[in-house]
Amino acid sequence: MNDKKERMGGGKIMARLIVLLGSLAYIMVVAVINGSLGFVSAMGVTLMGAVGIAKALGESIALSYGWIIGLAVGFGVLRGLLRYIEQYCNHYIAFRLLAVLRDKIFGALRVLCPAKLESKQKGAIIAMITSDIETLEVFYAHTISPICIAVVVSSAVFVFVGCVSSWYLALVALCGYLAIGIVLPLISSKLMRSGGVGYRAEFSSFNAYFLDSIKGVRDIVLNNAEDVRLAEVDRRSDVLLDYTKKLKRKISTAAGLTEIFVSVFVILTLTVGVILVSTDRLSVGMMIVGVVAVFGSFGPVIAISALPGNLTQTFASGDRVLKLLAEKPAVEPVENGEPLDFEKVETENLSFGYDKDAKVLKDVCMHAEKGEIVGIVGASGCGKSTLLKLLLRFWEKDSGSIEYNGVDIDRIDSAALTDNVTMVSQSTYLFDQSIADNLRIAKADATLDEMRSACRKASVDEFIMSLPDGYDTQVGALGDDLSAGEKQRIGLARAFLHDGKLILLDEPTSNVDSINEGIILKALKDGREGKSIILVSHRESTMAIADRIYRVESGVLEEVK
Numbered sequence: 001m002n003d004k005k006e007r008m009g010g011g012k013i014m015a016r017l018i019v020l021l022g023s024l025a026y027i028m029v030v031a032v033i034n035g036s037l038g039f040v041s042a043m044g045v046t047l048m049g050a051v052g053i054a055k056a057l058g059e060s061i062a063l064s065y066g067w068i069i070g071l072a073v074g075f076g077v078l079r080g081l082l083r084y085i086e087q088y089c090n091h092y093i094a095f096r097l098l099a100v101l102r103d104k105i106f107g108a109l110r111v112l113c114p115a116k117l118e119s120k121q122k123g124a125i126i127a128m129i130t131s132d133i134e135t136l137e138v139f140y141a142h143t144i145s146p147i148c149i150a151v152v153v154s155s156a157v158f159v160f161v162g163c164v165s166s167w168y169l170a171l172v173a174l175c176g177y178l179a180i181g182i183v184l185p186l187i188s189s190k191l192m193r194s195g196g197v198g199y200r201a202e203f204s205s206f207n208a209y210f211l212d213s214i215k216g217v218r219d220i221v222l223n224n225a226e227d228v229r230l231a232e233v234d235r236r237s238d239v240l241l242d243y244t245k246k247l248k249r250k251i252s253t254a255a256g257l258t259e260i261f262v263s264v265f266v267i268l269t270l271t272v273g274v275i276l277v278s279t280d281r282l283s284v285g286m287m288i289v290g291v292v293a294v295f296g297s298f299g300p301v302i303a304i305s306a307l308p309g310n311l312t313q314t315f316a317s318g319d320r321v322l323k324l325l326a327e328k329p330a331v332e333p334v335e336n337g338e339p340l341d342f343e344k345v346e347t348e349n350l351s352f353g354y355d356k357d358a359k360v361l362k363d364v365c366m367h368a369e370k371g372e373i374v375g376i377v378g379a380s381g382c383g384k385s386t387l388l389k390l391l392l393r394f395w396e397k398d399s400g401s402i403e404y405n406g407v408d409i410d411r412i413d414s415a416a417l418t419d420n421v422t423m424v425s426q427s428t429y430l431f432d433q434s435i436a437d438n439l440r441i442a443k444a445d446a447t448l449d450e451m452r453s454a455c456r457k458a459s460v461d462e463f464i465m466s467l468p469d470g471y472d473t474q475v476g477a478l479g480d481d482l483s484a485g486e487k488q489r490i491g492l493a494r495a496f497l498h499d500g501k502l503i504l505l506d507e508p509t510s511n512v513d514s515i516n517e518g519i520i521l522k523a524l525k526d527g528r529e530g531k532s533i534i535l536v537s538h539r540e541s542t543m544a545i546a547d548r549i550y551r552v553e554s555g556v557l558e559e560v561k
């Protein structure tokens with residue numbers, strides 16, 4: 001994802017977020033209708049009071065006092081009921097949509113993984129799944145419908161006051177709605193724009209840094225770097241506080257401005273009303289009805305002017321989430337491609353670079369046949385892992401060819417490719433579940449017999465059986481008791497269980513001691529039956545079990561004779 005990309009405008013973000021609503025939009029309409037009627041009912045309560053006073057002043061009003069009181073009470077009760085339905089609808093939409101969005105983000109990550117996520121800060125993704133999504137809840141539950149309600153209620157009051165009382169009063173009210181509901185939010189959003197975006201960016205960067213520090217706490221302690229780290233956390237926390245203060249100050253300024261605007265328009269309405277009465281263009285009773293209706297009608301537009309404080313943050317969150325959803329993966333998966341039953345893989349003049357001008361691999365020609373162990377050795381950073389990633393199509397090659405059984409890799413079905421080719425990297429991640437669960441990620445329906453057979457091949461069955469709960473032992477309960485070697489052997493067992501015909505091993509023994517390296521290499525040699533293995537290492541000793549060896553030097557590959 002390119003963070004430097006220009007941020008979308010607020011209107012565009014809002015439109016796209018609304019499009020995400022889909023069929024939930026109908027419920028949104030119900031919410032808006034109920035919210036508008038709710039506001040009108042609330043106004044009805046005070047309006048009945050005004051009507052009562054107008055009647056007492058001799059205005060000809062068809063309603064009896066009993067009816068006026070009854071209606072006031074009725075409006076009050078109705079207000080509560082309508083408000084309840086409105087809130088229920090809004091939150092129903094918000095939470096349903098959050099579930100849908102989380103699902104979409106996860107789907108997007110699955111497609112982007114692994115190539116695009118290599119360089120991404122994990123903390124930023126966690127921030128996106130947690131706080132960005134939470135922020136969007138505000139948008140769906142508390143933003144769209146208040147705006148619609150303000151439009152509906154303001155128009156209704158404008159027409160009502162115009163028809164019943166005076167169009168002059170209605171016009172003053174209209175100016176008030178436009179000033180408070182549109183001009184003021186525009187001013188304050190301009191005021192807060194940079195603040196809100198800056199705050200969110202700082203917040204997510206702080207989270208990422210903090211998470212990173214916790215993950216690396218052991219290295220921090222071992223290097224005696226606590227003080228430096230702590231000072232940096234302090235500094236960043238101060239910066240964040242500073243952003244928060246600035247933002248809050250702007251929010252308060254905007255809130256103050258709103259109050260002033262409302263007061264000004266209330267006084268203006270009253271003044272116009274008094275002038276109309278004194279020039280005999282309006283009766284006192286109808287002036288009171290009109291003025292009270294206008295006074296009570298600013299609620300919905302005030303709600304809008306309170307939005308920008310949240311809205312800038314919401315847009316920043318919406319922007320990030322929408323961008324992630326729109327992000328193109330480094331390679332498009334091949335659907336309905338050719339099937340694959342691995343016999344051999346061959347590359348011809350294969351070249352690749354992460355940047356167009358810096359080639360990591362140059363004209364690589366290599367092949368691996370069924371049943372072979374092919375070794376690839378070379379110094380760190382020479383491009384060995386990159387070659388394996390290309391064989392799995394994590395990235396698209398720049399030029400040359402990669403062919404499985406003579407079929408170009410870009411034509412092979414992605415699912416078929418991952419079925420046939422498995423990779424074990426230099427450290428195996430174990431989830432905080434049972435060992436059996438950890439093995440089943442390679443084959444969801446594996447039986448205990450299948451798992452044990454794979455573990456025997458990886459020389460780890462005996463170890464697992466020695467644990468008190470055997471295959472049901474929780475990895476979390478073991479804490480750090482599992483050695484790197486044991487973890488790697490479980491990783492290898494996963495590869496055997498997955499039963500791909502080609503296993504790519506990226507420095508499988510670089511983190512383990514020589515005893516474990518011996519065990520793993522022997523397990524590979526013994527368990528290789530019917531499988532091809534491409535074994536990558538920067539260590540010559542690892543190559544002992546290879547049938548053929550290639551050597552890589554700065555991206556150029558040569559077979560060792």
Ligand SMILES: Nc1ncnc2c1ncn2[C@@H]1O[C@H](COP(=O)(O)OP(=O)(O)O)[C@@H](O)[C@H]1O
Pocket residue numbers: 118119354360378379380381382383384385386387
């Ligand atoms: N995702 C990436 N984006 C940009 N450059 C990368 C990426 N991964 C690796 N590189 C660079 O490509 C070169 C080869 O890396 P790699 O294949 O991991 O080497 P090896 O596995 O042989 O140690 C290195 O210079 C490395 O910095």
Ligand SMILES: [Mg+2]
Pocket residue numbers: 381384385386506507
């Ligand atoms: Mg590597």
